[in-house]
Amino acid sequence: MQVIITINKKPGVLDPEAQAVKQSLFSLGFDDLENVTMGKQITLFIETDDQERAKYRAAKMCEALLANAVIEEYKIQVNELS
C-alpha cells in the first residue's frame, strides 16, 4: 500500500520561510495571493492490503518520528497500488 503523508505547520505557528515566499510572489505581481503554507511530503510503501491498517501504521510513524506535535500537523492519504 502506498501512503502519502503531508506535514504542515499548525495554524498560528510562525513560518518565516512561507512568509518570505509569499512576499516574493507579491512582488512578482501575484496580488490575489491570500496565504502560503510550506510543508513536506513523505511517501511510504507499507506491506499490507488493508487500507485502515496502512493508515494506522502511518499515523503511528507520524507520532513516533515523522511529525513534531508541538508545531506540525499531518494528513495521511492511502493509495492502493495496482
Added chain:
Amino acid sequence: MRIAIIVFPGSNCDRDMMVAVESLTGRRPALIWHKQNNLNPIDLAIIPGGFSFGDYLRCGALAAHSPIMNALHDHAARGGAILGICNGFQILTESGMLPGFLARNQELKFICKQITLSVNGATSCALTASLDHKETLQIPIAHNEGNFFADSETLNSIESNGQVVLRYTSDKYATSTNPNGSLNNIAAICSLNGKILGMMPHPERAMGKGHESADGRKLLHSIFEAIIT
C-alpha cells in the same frame, strides 16, 4: 566528577567541549558514541552542538531516537544532570526531555556571532544557581534553527515555573536583543526538576585564551560546581 559527552554522526563541538571540560576539571571526559546502549554511572551528560544526522527531517529528530537516548532517559529519570548545547538543545526538545521546539531563525539566516545574555533571576535551574543574576554573559551563538517556540499554555508554564534560564538581551551597542525570533527572548531553558539544561549559545567557545570572552567558562564552572555539591 564523571562527565560523558555524547557523540552523534555530525556532532562537531564534542572535541571543543572535551577540551573545555578538561581545562576546568583537570579530567578528560568520556566521549560516548550514540550507538552505545548504556552509560556507566555519570554525574553529567553533555550533548554537544553540531548537525547530528545532517539535520535531516528536523534538527535533532533522528538523534532523539538513537540507542544511547534510552540510557539518557534513565539517567534523567534518576534525577541525573544533562546539558544540551545548540543541536544538543534541539535533541532534548525532540526527545521530549525539554518542552518547546527550536524553529528556523526568523530572518532565515544562519547566525554566528557573539551575543549578550541575561540570567533569569527567577530561574529554578539547579545547574546555574551560582551565576550572578545581575551580570550579563557574552557567549557566541551559531545556528540556523534557534527560534524557540512553544504554544502559549506551555510558554506560560515554562515562565511561571522559572524554567527560563537565559534570555537574549541588549549588548553594549544595543544591537543584538533577539537574534532569531525566540519567544520571550529565550536562549536557554531547564526541565521542571532544574537538572536538564538546554541552551543555544556555545559556552565552549567562550573559554578565554584566544576567545573573545571567558563567560562560557563561568557558566560551565557554575554547572560543575552544582554537580559536586
